[in-house]
Amino acid sequence: MKIALLGYGRMGKIIERVALERGHEIVIKTSEEGGYDIQDADIAIDFSVPTAAFFNIVNCFKHQVPVVSGTTGWLHNYKKALKICEDEKGAFIYASNFSLGVNIFFELNSHLAKLMNGLKQYTVAMEEIHHTQKLDAPSGTAITLAESIIEKNDAYGNWKLNEASIGNIPIHAKRIPDVPGTHAITYNSPTDSIKIEHIAHNREGFALGAVIAAEWLLGKTGVYTMKDVLNIG
Structure with missing residues (x-):
């Protein structure tokens, strides 16, 4: 080509x-x-x-x-x-992210969100970490992940950057030198936590x-x- x-x-x-x-x-x-x-x-x-x-x-x-x-x-x-x-x-x-692993992670996230729908004792939060040269926050990948949760889980209607509030998924964005990209989704309850994470080692x-x-x-x-x-x- x-x-x-x-x-x-x-x-x-x-x-x-x-x-x-x-x-x-x-x-x-x-x-x-x-x-x-x-x-x-x-x-x-x-x-x-x-x-x-x-x-x-x-x-x-x-x-x-x-x-x-x-x-x-x-x-x-x-x-x-x-x-x-x-x-x-x-x-x-x-695509907000072309990594083959991230696109599999998208599917895992969607399936987990569907499983968690209706389990009101769990609240979800996201964290994304990227290099300091990244211009946007949250990352497009994080937004894609959040939108998938919103689609599958009735408890959420939107996401908020660095802010936790009822009905919104908090996305905590960090910028650290030389980090290609890390995305983590955690469901917390008073008794336990469930976490999935994708870590890119390079670009x-x-x-x-x-x-x-x-x-x-x-x-x-x-x-x-x-x-x-x-x-x-």
Whole structure:
């Protein structure tokens, strides 16, 4: 595949290395909004900044270039992007986290939330830890986890950052140097606790998942998720 890397920061450079190891070619490397010819690429992988992501994604749709995006912080435009993708007959995968392990963790979280529904003696809390360069808080992964709990558990209708209140899932966000990403969900009762946790040891897993998603998406049209890529759920 000829890949456009839209966002050539730390993640972009790791994706480049993983893609080259898997026999692909990088034809565009940019951290700018525009200034490139996306038609030089077979597919795009977007790990840009939130302010550039929507432009990058729509530009791909308008030129029938499939795009895989892992950028968070732009999702207020997500529904608009899906409509443009449909209108342009584009191909799109967005994931808050492309790690294969995290996507299995998403399924565990959803199943556990369903099991805990109705057990009112338990309250749930989340913690996410990332490196100090991460721009958004809570992480997109944490929001995805929280939304899944809300969907499966009637006791919760929203989440709150660093705040515990009735009917809301507290998400405690920490920023510590050189932490690729840790997410933990704990159900506490007066008698015991149940905890599930995913710890990323490095960024390789995120990069590998994004490249695998791009390989899977090539030649397709429509909107997909990592569940489709991994055939889970």
